[in-house]
Amino acid sequence: MTYPTILSASVFLLIVFAVERLCRRSGVPSVIVLVTSGLLARPLLDSFGVTLGWAGTLVPIVGTIGLVLIVLEGALDIELRRQRLRLIAATFLLATAGFVIATLSFALAGRWVLGLGAVQALLLASSVAVISSAVAIPSCTFLPPKAREFITYESSMSDIIGVLVFFSLLGSDGTLSGALLALLGGGVLSLLLSMLCALVLMLLLLRVSGPIRFVPLLAGLFALYATGELLHLSPLIMVLFLGLLLNKPSLVTRFRPVSLWISRDYETTLSEFRTLVVELTFVVRGFFFVLFGYWTDLSDLTSSSAWLGAGLVLAVVYGSRFIMLRLMLGPAAAGPLMWIAPRGLITVLLFLHVREAFLLPSYLDGSIMLVVLASSAFILIASYQVNRQVPLAAALDAPPLPVPDDEALPAAGDAGAAQGRAEAGGHD
DSSP, X not given: OHHHHXXXXXXXXXXXXXXXXXXXXXXXXXHHHXXXXXXXXXXXXXXXXOOOTTHXXXXXXXXXXXXXXXXXXXHHHOOOOGGGHHHHXXXXXXXXXXXXXXXXXXXXXXXXXXXXXXXXXXXXXHHTXXXXXXXXXXXXXXXXXXXXXXXXXXXXXXXXXXXXXXXXXXXXXXXXXXXXXXXXXXXXXXXXXXXXXHHHHHXXXXXXXXXXXXXXXXXXXXXXXXXXXXXXOOTHHHXXXXXXXXXXXXXXXXXXXXXXXXXXXXXXXXXXXXXXXXHHHHHHHHHHHHHHHHHSOHHHHTOHHHHHHHHHHHHHHHHHHHHHHHHHHOHHHHHHHHTOOOOOHHHHHHHHHHHHHSXXXXXXXXXXXXXXHHHHHTHHHHHHHHHHOHHHHHHHTSTTSOOOHHHHHHHHHHHHHHHHHHHXXXXX
């Protein structure tokens, strides 16, 4: 049994890797292929009398590990530099507005259609209001550099905002005032403890020498995360702060004696750690989506209520996104970027937490699966628009997308020089 298990796991990872590579080249989001593979694997294995009874137990565990890794990866992608302030502000505004609009809309539907309480409706709504950076970032390689950077920042912030709000609601006493208290009071305590723990973990990376550095760091991170969950805090704030501190150590190293601890090869160390996080996220994500597809009952996908619920979610998400992008970036950028708002691992994991917290109709399982598949498939529309229309792709890489200040300054200098030459020519 030992060697067949090792062989199966190894072959599985190689297949997932091949799927990722092929999907990158073809432009098809890999989540569609992975989930579909899981859906088809269940009846196939059942026909041979093979049942993976442990799948239901493993899905939440794998999903939680993936959640921590995704938030950490997203934080490592955010550069806290003055040159990125405009981009950070724009993407934060869009991510927050999109999350709030979708959450309130879905919460109203939950109240009227399902008869849920206010906090219950908000919990269910927030689980599908989050953009999945684990799907969006690797799927938008066809975009020009500035648009791709915009999606990276927006989806990472949507992940972080949505997860923090969700677990604050989950840790409340079931009332709106309790939820607000958990978000503010518990958030402040979580913030202070998270800053301290993130600082300790960062100093661990700075001080520990030798070939084994990342495993103790990740072990400490997961241990602190689990402890925070057991104490009903918001430990994802710690994950966020750790990623931000690692990506910008000058926030800490400006103080002595910490300034003496950072080595010259810190950038190399950070690059190696980021690569490890990306690869671990790849492994966890691959296992999760295949297991989730296997775990889903195909009969849930045939329910008309499931399709109606999925249609409502998609209409609100993309309708509101289209309006916001047109207002912020103009009609040229709104076209392709509108379709890049996928739901993925975080949506599924948060929904599993909701389903554990209170009873939900079974057809909502099918709705979530349909939303994940459809929102991932919609990225193909953006790919088609960019690849088939060259002027549109050029417009995406030009203003009104927020231009980093380090690029705006040279442009301003060139414009000034050109104006000076023109004035000189006029005097001649």
